[in-house]
Structures are given as structure tokens and as C-alpha cells.
Amino acid sequence: MSNTSNTAKTQNARTAHESDESEEARASTDERPSPMQVLRHARTQLAELTGMAPESVSSFEQTEDGWILEVEVLEIxxxxxxxxxxxxxxxxxxxxxxxxxxxRVRRYERGRADPHRPGGR
Incomplete structure (x- = not known):
């Protein structure tokens, strides 16, 4: 009976360890901010630094080094x-x-459209 008892204990320990590993994997995934969290936090940080309120995010990209956004801000x-x-x-x-x-990469009047630029930028 002790063999059966030890086998059950080993299986329970293995299952508990696997459960801990999957929880750790979920926790490390949860630690990374979601795209919406990144957007909101970026807008808040930019507003604090510039004193101007961001109106919208016109470009959003995840890169190897983090994130790159283009944020539209009301300056005047x-x-x-x-x-x-x-x-x-x-x-x-x-x-x-x-x-x-x-x-700042460009400044423009609200009612003005950009002229066509080759390459999309």
C-alpha cells in the first residue's frame, strides 16, 4: 500500500507543480500591458510632460524595443x-x-488636410 500511496502523492505533487507553472506563465503574460493600457498610459504621460491634452492616437505599433505611437495634440x-x-x-x-x-513631427490647422506625400509619410 505504501507504493500506491507514494505514487498518488507523486502524481498530486506533479499536478500541483504543473498548475503552478501554468499560473506563473499566465502571471508573466498578465504583467505585460495590453495595447489599450499602453495607449491610455502613453496619453497620460505625454499630457503630463507637455501640458497639452492628446486628442487621438493616429498610429500605434509594437516593435522589438517597445511601442511607437503618433498622437494628435491640440497645441493652440x-x-x-x-x-x-x-x-x-x-x-x-x-x-x-x-x-x-x-x-513633434508636424504641426497643422485642424481643418487642413495634408498634401499627398510620397511614401505615406
């Missing part, structure tokens, strides 16, 4: 609103979603 409010100045900021984040750098 004017009346009428179509004359307000907006800017696009390229925002770089590490894999955890913490801002590592940003720069």
Missing part, C-alpha cells in the same frame, strides 16, 4: 475651431509602456 485653440493648431507627436515607449521619448 482658436475660434473658429477649424483654425486651431494641432500637432502630431511621435511617442516611443518601452515594452512595459513607459515613455522613453517623444518629438
Amino acid at each position: 485653440a482658436r475660434v473658429p475651431d477649424t483654425m486651431s493648431l494641432l500637432a502630431s507627436y511621435r511617442v516611443e515607449l518601452d515594452p512595459e509602456g513607459e515613455l522613453t521619448g517623444y518629438r
